[in-house]
Amino acid sequence: MEIAIVAFDDFTDIDVFLPWDLFNRVKHPGWKVKIYGTKECHFSVTGLTVPIHSEIDDLNNVDAVLFASGPGTRKLYNDEEYLKRLNLNPSAQLVGSMCSGALILGALGLLNGKTATTYPTAKKELEQFNVNVVEEPFVVEGNIATAAGCLAAQDLVGWFIEKLISKNVRDAVLNSIQPVGEGLSLTNK
Amino acid sequence: MEIAIVAFDDFTDIDVFLPWDLFNRVKHPGWKVKIYGTKECHFSVTGLTVPIHSEIDDLNNVDAVLFASGPGTRKLYNDEEYLKRLNLNPSAQLVGSMCSGALILGALGLLNGKTATTYPTAKKELEQFNVNVVEEPFVVEGNIATAAGCLAAQDLVGWFIEKLISKNVRDAVLNSIQPVGEGLSLTNK
Numbered sequence: 171m172e173i174a175i176v177a178f179d180d181f182t183d184i185d186v187f188l189p190w191d192l193f194n195r196v197k198h199p200g201w202k203v204k205i206y207g208t209k210e211c212h213f214s215v216t217g218l219t220v221p222i223h224s225e226i227d228d229l230n231n232v233d234a235v236l237f238a239s240g241p242g243t244r245k246l247y248n249d250e251e252y253l254k255r256l257n258l259n260p261s262a263q264l265v266g267s268m269c270s271g272a273l274i275l276g277a278l279g280l281l282n283g284k285t286a287t288t289y290p291t292a293k294k295e296l297e298q299f300n301v302n303v304v305e306e307p308f309v310v311e312g313n314i315a316t317a318a319g320c321l322a323a324q325d326l327v328g329w330f331i332e333k334l335i336s337k338n339v340r341d342a343v344l345n346s347i348q349p350v351g352e353g354l355s356l357t358n359k
Numbered sequence: 360m361e362i363a364i365v366a367f368d369d370f371t372d373i374d375v376f377l378p379w380d381l382f383n384r385v386k387h388p389g390w391k392v393k394i395y396g397t398k399e400c401h402f403s404v405t406g407l408t409v410p411i412h413s414e415i416d417d418l419n420n421v422d423a424v425l426f427a428s429g430p431g432t433r434k435l436y437n438d439e440e441y442l443k444r445l446n447l448n449p450s451a452q453l454v455g456s457m458c459s460g461a462l463i464l465g466a467l468g469l470l471n472g473k474t475a476t477t478y479p480t481a482k483k484e485l486e487q488f489n490v491n492v493v494e495e496p497f498v499v500e501g502n503i504a505t506a507a508g509c510l511a512a513q514d515l516v517g518w519f520i521e522k523l524i525s526k527n528v529r530d531a532v533l534n535s536i537q538p539v540g541e542g543l544s545l546t547n548k
Contacts (some may be wrong), residue, residue, distance in 0.1 A: 183383070184536060186377035187407075191509075194405045210393030216383040218376075220407065227418070268386030290545050305545040319538035320380075321510070340452060349508035356479050356494040 171200045171334055173234040176271075177212045177220050178257075181240030184320040185268040186220055189236055192327045195343045198335050204232075208252070230257040231240040232265040234330045237271030239289065244270070247277040247295075250344055264333055266315040266326045272296055275314065285309050360523055361391045361421040365445075366411065369431030372403045373509040378425055381410075381516045383534045387524055393421075397441070404429055419446040423453040423519045424462030428478065433459070434524040436466040436484075444523075453522055455504040455515045461485055464503065474498050475505040 173193050178184050186205070193203040206229060207222035214220070229235055235258060237243075246252050253274070258265060267275050269289035275281050276299030285302045287309045287333040296303050302348055308317045308325035317326035324344050348354045362382050375394070380496035382392040395418060403409070418424055424447060426432075435441050442463070447454060449469055456464050458478035464470050465488030474491045476498045485492050497506045497514035503538050506515035513533050520529040537543045 183376055183380035187372055187380075190405065190407070191372035191376075216379065218379070218409065250388050253465035287539055289540070290543065293545050303545070305540045307540050317538075319541070320536035321544045322541075326540070347509035349506075349511035349514070350476055350479070351494045351496050352508070352511075354479065354508045356476075356492070 171202050172204065172228055172234075173330065174204055174206045174224070174235045175231040176226060176229070176235060177205050177207045177222065178235045178238070178240070178246055179213050181212060181214050181238045182269065182320070183216055183218060185239040185271070185323065186214070188320065188323045189238070189268070189327050192323070192343055192347070193330075195346055196331060196335065196339060197233070201335075208255075209219035222346045225255075226252075227255050227257050228337065230259045232263065233334060235266070236326065236330070237265075237267040237274050239267070239269030239271045243262045243273045243292075244295075246271040247331055252278055260313055264315070264330055266317065266330065268323055268326060269318050269320070272301075272316045272318075275316070276301055281311075281316070282316055283312070286311070287318040288316065289318050305327045360387070360389050361383045361393065361420055361423075362519065363393055363395045363413070363424045365415060365418070365424060366394050366401045366409050367395045367427070367431045367435055368402050368426045368428070369429050370401060370409075371392045371404050371429035371458065371509070372405055372407060374460070374512065375403070375409055376429040376515050377509065377512045378457070379428070381512070381532055381536070382519075384535055385520060385524065385528060387528065390524075395484050397423075397444075414444075415441075417447050419448045421452065422523060425515065425519070426456040426463050427462045428456070428458030432481075433484075433536070436462040442466055443452040449502055453502055453504070453519055455519065456505065457512055457515060458509070460509050461490075461505045461507070464505070465490055469503055470500075470505070473500045473503070475500070476507040477505065478507050
């Protein structure tokens with residue numbers, strides 16, 4: 171079972187690193203998390219890097235694809251060459267986006283006539299793709315989900331885990347990052 | 360104004376990357392965020408790396424020091440050489456820890472006779488240092504603060520920002536990562 175996080179230059183740090191950390195807390199036979207991109211590594215808006223494990227041309231074989239967010243999405247959703255290389259298989263895959271990552275789903279036509287959410291600064295751009303943009307942290311339309319506001323990554327990652335494994339694993343993973351006394355107890359070990 | 364995040368090998372990804380991202384959202388004259396460590400880069404528990412901008416021997420000149428968390432803290436809080444190199448100045452600095460990062464503060468004697476919080480798996484170890492460990496997401500003792508459960512990074516980072524700049528800047532930074540419809544509005548730009 172393979173999960174792909176799609177990164178690119180000028181990604182928002184949390185929108186790659188938070189899903190990455192959460193997905194890596196899953197202990198399940200065959201569970202694999204990889205970062206997809208277009209070069210050896212990609213730079214975040216703050217200058218950190220992530221290694222790229224696979225090229226975006228190879229996304230068609232994974233079980234779930236999560237598009238990260240950040241200023242870099244603005245260039246990509248207008249880049250026909252990039253969009254053509256995104257070899258998705260949305261009838262058989264789960265596909266989701268954080269914040270402005272929805273612009274890439276929009277440009278691919280995956281949100282056409284659908285409801286979705288995105289970061290406030292990307293609302294108008296997303297509406298260009300015939301999307302009903304709503305003020306919700308998380309919206310599911312069949313196999314496609316959009317989350318907005320960095321901490322809504324919990325909803326999106328949780329949705330992937332529950333769909334692919336179980337609600338119990340989802341709950342255990344999300345619980346492990348809650349504040350102590352507010353979901354996580356000092357008597358948990 | 361300089362903020363130091365202390366990283367080490369086997370750090371928990373979110374406990375470095377979430378504070379890093381939040382601190383980097385601060386736009387304030389002279390505000391600088393750097394990652395401190397003991398080599399050119401450090402590896403997270405999942406195998407990602409962060410670049411190290413300064414050595415831990417130089418911590419005495421910064422305004423605030425945040426110790427990250429992760430399995431790597433267990434080796435460090437028993438490492439006399441490492442502890443000796445941590446050139447802190449806690450009467451003039453703000454010092455804080457995420458989760459098991461409190462073990463390093465404990466080993467330095469900074470929590471002696473005080474109240475603190477930590478990750479559930481580190482509770483017993485922290486109590487060895489004469490610390491009253493409580494089930495709270497965030498505890499402040501003068502210039503020293505401890506936070507536990509990854510998302511409590513918001514409390515800790517917010518405390519640093521409010522002490523060093525203002526509550527307004529704190530609120531703006533923390534608001535920018537809340538889920539849409541739950542703190543962040545689609546009409547914010």
